[in-house]
Amino acid sequence: MSDANYKLNQNTDSFVMNNNIDTFFETNNELISMENVSLVYDKKSATVPAIDNININIYPGEFVCVMGPSGCGKSTLLNILAGFITPTGGSVKLNQKEIKGIDSNRGVVFQQPPLFEWFSVRKNIAFGPKMKKVSKDKIATDVETLLDQVGLKAFADKKVYELSGGMKQRAAIASALINNPDILLMDEPFGALDALTREQMQGLTRNIWWKTGKTIFFITHDVDEALLLGTRVLVMSKHPGRVIADIPVDFTKSYVEENSDDVRYTDRFHQKRNHILSLINGQ
Ligand SMILES: Nc1ncnc2c1ncn2[C@@H]1O[C@H](COP(=O)(O)OP(=O)(O)OP(=O)(O)O)[C@@H](O)[C@H]1O
Ligand SMILES: [Mg+2]
Incomplete structure (x- = not known):
């Protein structure tokens, strides 16, 4: 049993929003399954094979970090999971059902938060469920829970344009979580933030994951970020992107349980770090 699943066993009563845990205990089925997934962008001038023959299963509660050289197809893969684009080959399933288009059961967080600048934070977070005609009472309760989280x-009540970059990203995460998605897809969400804010946002994401058991698919260029958040790091090859390594990691557990970042100074951490960097830089 992986560490992520071990965590689920240990913390069942603290999962306020988790909708995966029943699935996990009843079936232990994969949440996402990708089989021979490929995507070729068809441009007028040329075809671009972006990703090729991706085979990955993602299980409920996993925090999967994806790394690889620029242009290797990380965002393409995330956009396929989000349903923004359809693969040209293979199959991608969520809970055994083929992903066809966009659905609120997948929440997406980008580097630039897609918020309504002139709306308040509260109104932005409430927007999705309001469009789905969720009851006003439920929206109000969920918004308060998430504002707190x-x-x-x-x-x-501040307008989005009045917020700092980190605060905007907090609002974007809440806007994605309010739909209680099965999986949160994050594409370099903290890439544009300063180092201190970035560290705070990593802590926030780690706590949300730990408390809710949400499954997270997280693209990053920062190996420390991947190691300090993930339960698994996927490394992709350059052009066309394939998964060349699938590395289990478990530093998050000591980070949360010991409330200390000492783990990042251990030999074990440095070995994983060097291994991943050599896979990326050696291409
Ligand atoms: N809409 C598109 N049309 C044509 N080619 C595209 C399109 N989007 C991406 N590509 C190409 O597909 C490949 C993969 O791009 P993608 O954005 O998925 O890479 P990435 O790993 O996310 O890169 P980065 O780390 O720079 O964000 C690149 O060669 C890119 O130029
Ligand atoms: Mg990208």
């Missing part, structure tokens, strides 16, 4: 309670 992402640390924006004091800023709920």
Whole structure:
């Protein structure tokens, strides 16, 4: 049993929003299954094979970090999972059903948060469920829970343009979580933030994952970020992107349980770090 699954066993009563745990205990089925997935962009001038023959299963509660050289197809893979684009080959399933188009059961967080600048934080977070005609009472309760969870309670009535980059990203995470998605897809979400804010956002993401058991698919260029958040790091090859390594990691557990970052100074951490960097830089 992986560490992510071990965590689920240990913390069952603290999963306030988790909708995966029943699936996990009843079936232990994969949440996402990708079989021979490929995508060729068809441009007028040329065809671009972006990803090729990807075979990955993702299980409920996993925190999967994806790394690889620029242009290797990480965002393409995430966009396929989100349903923004359809693969040209292979099959991608969520809970055994083929992914066909966009659905709120997948929440997406990008580097630039797609928020309505002139709406308040509260109104932005409430937007998705309001469009789905969820009851006003439920929306109000969920918005308050999420404002608390992402640390924006004091800023709920501020307009988005009044927020810092980190706060905007907190609002974007809450907007994605309010739909209670099966999986959160994050594409370099903290790439544009300063180092200190980035570290705070990593802590926030780690806590949300730990408390909710949400499955997360997270693209990053930062190996420390991947090691300090993930339960698994996928390394992709350059052009066309294939998965060349699938590395289990378990540093998050000591980070949370010991409330200390000492683990990043261990030999074990440095070995994993060097291994991943040599896979990426050696291409
Ligand atoms: N809409 C598109 N049309 C044509 N080619 C595209 C399109 N989007 C991406 N590509 C190409 O597909 C390949 C993979 O791009 P993708 O954006 O998925 O890479 P990435 O790993 O996310 O890169 P980065 O780390 O720079 O974000 C690249 O060669 C890119 O130029
Ligand atoms: Mg990208």
